[in-house]
Amino acid sequence: METPIKILLDRKREGRELAVSEIRALIAAYTKGEVPDYQMAAFAMAVCCRGMTAQETLALTESMRDSGSCLDWSDLLRPTADKHSTGGVGDKLSLIIQPLAASCGVAVPSLTGRGLGLTGGTADKLESIPGYNASLSLADFKRVVADCGCSMTVQTAEIAPADKKLYALRDVTGTVPSIPLIVASILSKKLAEGAGTLVFDVKCGKGAFMQTPDQAQALAEALVNGAKGAGRKAAALVTAMDEPLGFAVGNALEVKEAIDVLKGEGRQPEDVVSLSVEFAALMLSLAKGFDLETSRARCRENLANGKAYAVFAEMVRLQGGDLARFEAENRDGGDAPSLELKVERAGYVASIDAQQVARVAFALGAGRAKTDDAIDPAAGVRLAVTHGDAVSPGQPVAKLFARTKSAGLEAAAADLAAAFSFTAEPPPPRRLVLA
Numbered sequence: 480m481e482t483p484i485k486i487l488l489d490r491k492r493e494g495r496e497l498a499v500s501e502i503r504a505l506i507a508a509y510t511k512g513e514v515p516d517y518q519m520a521a522f523a524m525a526v527c528c529r530g531m532t533a534q535e536t537l538a539l540t541e542s543m544r545d546s547g548s549c550l551d552w553s554d555l556l557r558p559t560a561d562k563h564s565t566g567g568v569g570d571k572l573s574l575i576i577q578p579l580a581a582s583c584g585v586a587v588p589s590l591t592g593r594g595l596g597l598t599g600g601t602a603d604k605l606e607s608i609p610g611y612n613a614s615l616s617l618a619d620f621k622r623v624v625a626d627c628g629c630s631m632t633v634q635t636a637e638i639a640p641a642d643k644k645l646y647a648l649r650d651v652t653g654t655v656p657s658i659p660l661i662v663a664s665i666l667s668k669k670l671a672e673g674a675g676t677l678v679f680d681v682k683c684g685k686g687a688f689m690q691t692p693d694q695a696q697a698l699a700e701a702l703v704n705g706a707k708g709a710g711r712k713a714a715a716l717v718t719a720m721d722e723p724l725g726f727a728v729g730n731a732l733e734v735k736e737a738i739d740v741l742k743g744e745g746r747q748p749e750d751v752v753s754l755s756v757e758f759a760a761l762m763l764s765l766a767k768g769f770d771l772e773t774s775r776a777r778c779r780e781n782l783a784n785g786k787a788y789a790v791f792a793e794m795v796r797l798q799g800g801d802l803a804r805f806e807a808e809n810r811d812g813g814d815a816p817s818l819e820l821k822v823e824r825a826g827y828v829a830s831i832d833a834q835q836v837a838r839v840a841f842a843l844g845a846g847r848a849k850t851d852d853a854i855d856p857a858a859g860v861r862l863a864v865t866h867g868d869a870v871s872p873g874q875p876v877a878k879l880f881a882r883t884k885s886a887g888l889e890a891a892a893a894d895l896a897a898a899f900s901f902t903a904e905p906p907p908p909r910r911l912v913l914a
């Protein structure tokens with residue numbers, strides 16, 4: 480490196496702007512193992528405290544993107560788009576949005592994550608389908624996208640290796656909550672994935688990474704500006720995450736709910752359906768240049784006529800999954816030990832605390848605390864009611880499931896009861912899209 484790292488650290492600590500070439504050199508050297516973790520941790524802390532300009536953030540993002548492979552989709556005959564969510568409780572939207580957008584003529588190459596902490600990752604959810612391979616090689620990933628328009632698989636080691644290293648370091652040095660670092664981390668992976676349009680779902684509330692609308696809005700703007708700065712079409716919505724999305728929280732339960740939405744079966748979770756249409760329509764409108772209302776109409780149509788489900792089923796088949804077996808085994812929550820939670824009083828469901836529901840699902844085995852922990856695909860919570868529903872004494876409001884941790888069902892049910900609050904009058908409706 481031309482400028483010694485010590486000088487860069489001094490300058491960043493004093494809040495001065497680093498040159499694009501200096502940031503590029505720093506990330507290249509860190510990726511090769513030429514910058515020790517203690518200096519990189521000091522750099523991350525200086526960025527946390529002092530921030531970065533838009534130009535610095537873009538330089539950090541692009542150098543992390545360039546630390547590994549970047550995919551090229553120019554041989555496909557259709558435009559590419561992907562949606563990224565900052566993660567929420569019961570957030571199975573990707574399982575619906577990606578095939579829905581693909582069914583409308585957009586190709587969706589989606590590199591996704593495994594869950595760590597309370598909220599599950601899309602790859603974990605999909606792996607609850609017997610045989611589903613969520614660890615495709617990049618060549619197979621490209622083949623599945625070319626064959627059916629959509630693939631969801633975990634990001635390989637070739638994608639943004641600098642982010643993998645830096646994120647692990649940030650995790651143990653108190654340097655995760657910094658907007659420039661979060662933007663560079665998320666965007667470097669999404670840019671390397673190569674989709675021409677990127678749509679971001681920035682969750683805000685008790686069950687989310689961003690707890691206030693101001694923080695969520697700032698992250699949303701920074702992600703969109705960064706993606707546009709790197710030459711992509713981009714948009715973001717800030718969406719509510721105080722209450723779980725839909726009825727299901729837990730891997731297999733969420734996949735089953737997503738399939739029910741794609742097939743139009745059972746009680747439809749209105750929040751999941753309307754956000755799925757909204758995000759898929761945004762992808763379609765940006766990628767293909769349709770106006771938003773036409774895009775929404777097309778998405779609603781392909782949800783209703785089964786075309787989105789057909790893409791999902793074909794993707795699962797191409798990735799080795801046995802959907803018929805999954806559906807047969809997961810009717811009504813499957814055969815895992817379960818326990819119903821009933822209410823004692825009459826009223827209306829005024830709120831269901833997303834964070835508390837996530838803690839219960841996690842305690843039942845639906846999440847992992849360390850990257851190598853095993854998860855129980857059957858574990859979780861299926862709500863029987865949603866915001867605004869009327870309840871009467873003795874009515875079940877949720878069912879809890881656990882296989883490996885079934886001894887904890889009673890205690891978990893007591894914890895889950897604390898997530899509900901009821902009022903005598905119907906509560907005001909929830910606002911799903913905050914900005």
Ligand code: URA
Nearest residue numbers: 646660661662664665
């Ligand atoms: N998700 C990421 O991929 N990176 C962050 O820094 C935060 C959330």
